[in-house]
Amino acid sequence: MTGGNLTRDEAEERARLVSAEHYAVELDLTRGETTFGSRSTITFGCSEPGAATFVDLLAPAVRSVTLNGEALDPAEVFDGARVHLSGLRTQNVVVIDADAAYSRTGEGLHRFVDPVDGEVYLYTQFEPADSRRLFANFEQPDLKARFQLTVTALARWRVWSNETLEELSQGADGANTWRFNATEPISTYITAVVAGDYHVVEDEHTVRLPDGSDLLIPVSAMVRKSLAPYFDAAAILEVTKAGLDFYHRIFDYPYPFGKYDSAFVPEYNLGAMENPGLVTFNERMIFRSKTTDASYQNRAETIMHEMAHMWFGDLVTMKWWDDLWLKESFADFMGAYALTHATRWERAWVSFATGRKAWAYRQDQLPTTHPIVADIRDLEDARLNFDGITYAKGASVLKQLAAYVGEEAFLEGARRYFQRHAFGNTTLDDLLATLEETSGRDLKTWSKAWLETAGVNTLTVETETGADGVVTAAGIAQSAVPEFPTLRPHRIAVGCYSTNPATGAVELVERIELDVDGARTELPQLVGKPLPGLVLLNDLDLTYAKIRFTPAELDAFEAGGLAALPDAMARALAWSGVWHMTRDAAMSGRRFIAIVLRNIEAESDISVVQNLLRQLRLVRGEYLDPAHRPAADAEISTRFWDLLAAAASGSDHQVAFAYGAVRGATQDSDFAKLKELLSGELSFDGLTVDQDLRWAIIETLAAAGLDDDSVLADREAATDDTSDGRRHRAAARAARPLAEAKAEAWRLVVETPDQPNDLIGAVLAEFYQVGAHELAEPYVGPYFDGLAAVWAERSIQNAERLVSGGFPWPLASPELLARTDEWLASDAAKAPALRRLVLEARDDAARALRARECDRNA
Ligand SMILES: [Zn+2]
Numbered sequence: 001m002t003g004g005n006l007t008r009d010e011a012e013e014r015a016r017l018v019s020a021e022h023y024a025v026e027l028d029l030t031r032g033e034t035t036f037g038s039r040s041t042i043t044f045g046c047s048e049p050g051a052a053t054f055v056d057l058l059a060p061a062v063r064s065v066t067l068n069g070e071a072l073d074p075a076e077v078f079d080g081a082r083v084h085l086s087g088l089r090t091q092n093v094v095v096i097d098a099d100a101a102y103s104r105t106g107e108g109l110h111r112f113v114d115p116v117d118g119e120v121y122l123y124t125q126f127e128p129a130d131s132r133r134l135f136a137n138f139e140q141p142d143l144k145a146r147f148q149l150t151v152t153a154l155a156r157w158r159v160w161s162n163e164t165l166e167e168l169s170q171g172a173d174g175a176n177t178w179r180f181n182a183t184e185p186i187s188t189y190i191t192a193v194v195a196g197d198y199h200v201v202e203d204e205h206t207v208r209l210p211d212g213s214d215l216l217i218p219v220s221a222m223v224r225k226s227l228a229p230y231f232d233a234a235a236i237l238e239v240t241k242a243g244l245d246f247y248h249r250i251f252d253y254p255y256p257f258g259k260y261d262s263a264f265v266p267e268y269n270l271g272a273m274e275n276p277g278l279v280t281f282n283e284r285m286i287f288r289s290k291t292t293d294a295s296y297q298n299r300a301e302t303i304m305h306e307m308a309h310m311w312f313g314d315l316v317t318m319k320w321w322d323d324l325w326l327k328e329s330f331a332d333f334m335g336a337y338a339l340t341h342a343t344r345w346e347r348a349w350v351s352f353a354t355g356r357k358a359w360a361y362r363q364d365q366l367p368t369t370h371p372i373v374a375d376i377r378d379l380e381d382a383r384l385n386f387d388g389i390t391y392a393k394g395a396s397v398l399k400q401l402a403a404y405v406g407e408e409a410f411l412e413g414a415r416r417y418f419q420r421h422a423f424g425n426t427t428l429d430d431l432l433a434t435l436e437e438t439s440g441r442d443l444k445t446w447s448k449a450w451l452e453t454a455g456v457n458t459l460t461v462e463t464e465t466g467a468d469g470v471v472t473a474a475g476i477a478q479s480a481v482p483e484f485p486t487l488r489p490h491r492i493a494v495g496c497y498s499t500n501p502a503t504g505a506v507e508l509v510e511r512i513e514l515d516v517d518g519a520r521t522e523l524p525q526l527v528g529k530p531l532p533g534l535v536l537l538n539d540l541d542l543t544y545a546k547i548r549f550t551p552a553e554l555d556a557f558e559a560g561g562l563a564a565l566p567d568a569m570a571r572a573l574a575w576s577g578v579w580h581m582t583r584d585a586a587m588s589g590r591r592f593i594a595i596v597l598r599n600i601e602a603e604s605d606i607s608v609v610q611n612l613l614r615q616l617r618l619v620r621g622e623y624l625d626p627a628h629r630p631a632a633d634a635e636i637s638t639r640f641w642d643l644l645a646a647a648a649s650g651s652d653h654q655v656a657f658a659y660g661a662v663r664g665a666t667q668d669s670d671f672a673k674l675k676e677l678l679s680g681e682l683s684f685d686g687l688t689v690d691q692d693l694r695w696a697i698i699e700t701l702a703a704a705g706l707d708d709d710s711v712l713a714d715r716e717a718a719t720d721d722t723s724d725g726r727r728h729r730a731a732a733r734a735a736r737p738l739a740e741a742k743a744e745a746w747r748l749v750v751e752t753p754d755q756p757n758d759l760i761g762a763v764l765a766e767f768y769q770v771g772a773h774e775l776a777e778p779y780v781g782p783y784f785d786g787l788a789a790v791w792a793e794r795s796i797q798n799a800e801r802l803v804s805g806g807f808p809w810p811l812a813s814p815e816l817l818a819r820t821d822e823w824l825a826s827d828a829a830k831a832p833a834l835r836r837l838v839l840e841a842r843d844d845a846a847r848a849l850r851a852r853e854c855d856r857n858a
Pocket residue numbers: 274305306309327328331
């Protein structure tokens with residue numbers, strides 16, 4: 001990986017030595033398209049006069065370094081990643097003047113040129129350690145300081161940073177200078193700059209504080225100009241204001257960062273980033289085409305997640321990246337919690353159960369899983385830790401903790417934590433200490449079981465019945481895999497559901513709450529009664545565990561019994577259970593498909609429906625025995641055209657089923673319909689074949705060999721000449737089942753450095769297609785042979801996508817596993833983070849093989 005690594009030991013030593021106090025950062029964005037001026041004046045203390053330390057900086061050139069008035073030779077003190085300083089005094093001022101580089105990969109100061117109008121848009125993204133690409137600094141979270149930014153840029157632009165503007169001065173040469181107020185003490189990774197002629201909507205919001213006073217918070221939302229027609233700023237600001245009200249109510253600590261700007265930015269590598277006062281979001285949350293309410297819910301949840309960070313993460317920050325989970329789990333939990341309490345998405349925990357949690361369960365069953373509290377030795381470890389364990393498992397476990405200590409004790413613990421550690425840094429012990437105070441419980445044992453061990457438990461109902469169907473014995477078995485054998489205490493609910501013979505409706509007969517512990521927990525409440533049609537473990541989704549169903553329960557699901565469950569959360573758990581049984585080869589892929597096709601129409605929760613569509617695609621492509629695939633293909637496509645035709649006009653289900661039909665098209669008759677949809681000869685009342693849907697159709701046709709000359713894709717890109725259109729065109733061209741199309745795509749994303757990450761992702765998503773063995777075969781060698789170079793030469797975000805997305809998954813076989821193992825045993829596999837990605841891709845392939853085996857024998 002390019003750029004200096006920083007180890008935990010180095011960071012600890014530097015924090016012992018150095019106290020960062022103030023940064024004056026001056027940026028000059030008028031120097032051209034590749035570099036900009038960056039001058040950083042750092043005032044800092046040193047606890048050991050005479051000692052040496054270093055300042056982090058990733059920049060192509062350093063012009064000058066001045067320490068305490070003495071000029072140093074940059075050639076001597078700058079090694080490409082660090083500026084070495086020695087002979088420190090108790091109080092020091094260092095001035096480092098550099099030429100820094102714009103980024104094309106979203107790390108540092110990203111520069112985007114809009115193909116629609118040629119406008120330039122800039123924004124920063126730093127976590128965990130890329131602010132050193134903008135200015136020289138001590139890049140570690142526990143060296144907090146006040147930052148004062150001054151930015152010179154084109155006069156017709158606007159510039160934003162974490163703080164409010166102090167002064168705008170007009171230059172003579174078409175450039176203005178924006179000088180911002182100094183920030184509160186914050187960490188380097190959450191400093192931020194956004195610049196360009198953004199379209200901005202400004203407003204303000206007043207929150208009432210507990211002492212009766214009012215706090216006025218200016219709020220705004222911005223996006224690049226060419227997306228302005230699609231920009232629903234009012235909806236975004238409504239959620240933002242609801243969040244500000246809600247968090248003031250429950251956190252009891254006034255918003256500490258003055259203003260709240262939300263910038264929706266292009267080519268963004270992640271969902272969003274919690275820079276205080278200036279949150280950045282992926283502009284894909286601004287919808288050019290019709291999308292379902294699940295997308296709006298997801299966006300609102302992201303807004304709430306980032307806002308929770310203003311307190312948990314920005315005000316109080318982890319000492320080092322080991323405790324990244326502290327802020328991410330909390331924010332992820334709060335994202336859903338705030339939606340249920342402060343917005344119209346009252347059932348946010350349902351989508352959390354099937355979406356966020358599926359991410360956690362998947363990650364936790366990879367061979368590379370780790371405890372929530374991770375051992376992060378250096379920045380490379382830190383970068384890979386932004387995963388399903390840190391976010392979604394952590395949030396699931398906090399949900400279990402809130403059930404365990406009680407919600408009020410949980411929130412009171414958070415309040416004391418903010419009061420006690422405001423503008424400081426913490427570790428896990430600091431949070432546990434306040435939670436122990438407010439709950440009166442010892443959380444050491446809980447923490448050991450849940451935070452310091454890895455792996456997921458499986459819960460299974462075990463019953464015995466007499467000849468009359470009455471239960472004679474019942475219990476819950478808890479198991480774990482041998483690699484991660486910890487059994488845990490679980491607070492759970494058990495829902496007993498049966499069909500009412502009078503009405504034919506499935507009803508909740510009884511719900512039992514209990515603590516499960518150890519390998520078997522008795523369930524005496526069931527004994528002496530008729531066995532319910534479904535015994536649903538973890539009803540209400542209080543704990544984090546997989547559940548299993550009996551063959552009879554699965555039969556009932558296949559006959560429509562899943563959709564008949566009266567409660568959305570109960571259905572979500574049933575969906576989640578059948579998904580895990582399929583992934584674990586405890587149930588065939590064919591059966592999964594049958595259950596989905598039978599029950600999906602009646603599933604009212606649209607986020608669950610869309611999650612099922614994604615799972616169905618994966619099962620069809622990777623978990624079926626190839627001999628069963630043609631029949632499944634036909635069933636899926638027939639069913640989705642029927643569902644589309646039957647869906648209510650203009651409904652979210654209609655949109656979801658339209659994408660299901662498009663993405664599930666495999667038959668000649670399907671492709672004929674897709675062409676008719678494009679041309680307008682076929683239409684469905686209430687369904688607009690808008691830009692996103694058109695691209696989905698074109699990509700599908702291209703993959704089927706029906707756009708080999710790229711006529712459709714090229715023509716569409718001429719109409720939709722936007723960054724989205726260009727990305728879709730590249731994806732459609734990569735999808736074509738031609739050797740030269742694959743060669744072109746490989747050249748574009750693998751052999752060309754510094755491509756935007758969303759382009760790499762889109763192209764690799766279409767590069768391999770189900771069953772296309774001959775086209776994938778030539779890339780096995782180049783993939784493995786090129787891994788070490790990709791890792792050494794590309795940015796981490798580029799490299800991650802290339803390693804995971806380039807793995808030749810259609811060729812999953814014992815031979816491919818052996819080829820992967822051979823690479824893992826080689827010298828090329830030394831970098832731990834690279835190794836981890838390849839191990840994960842290998843595990844996906846091995847899982848697919850087991851699932852196929854199960855499907856073959858079922
Ligand atoms: Zn976060």
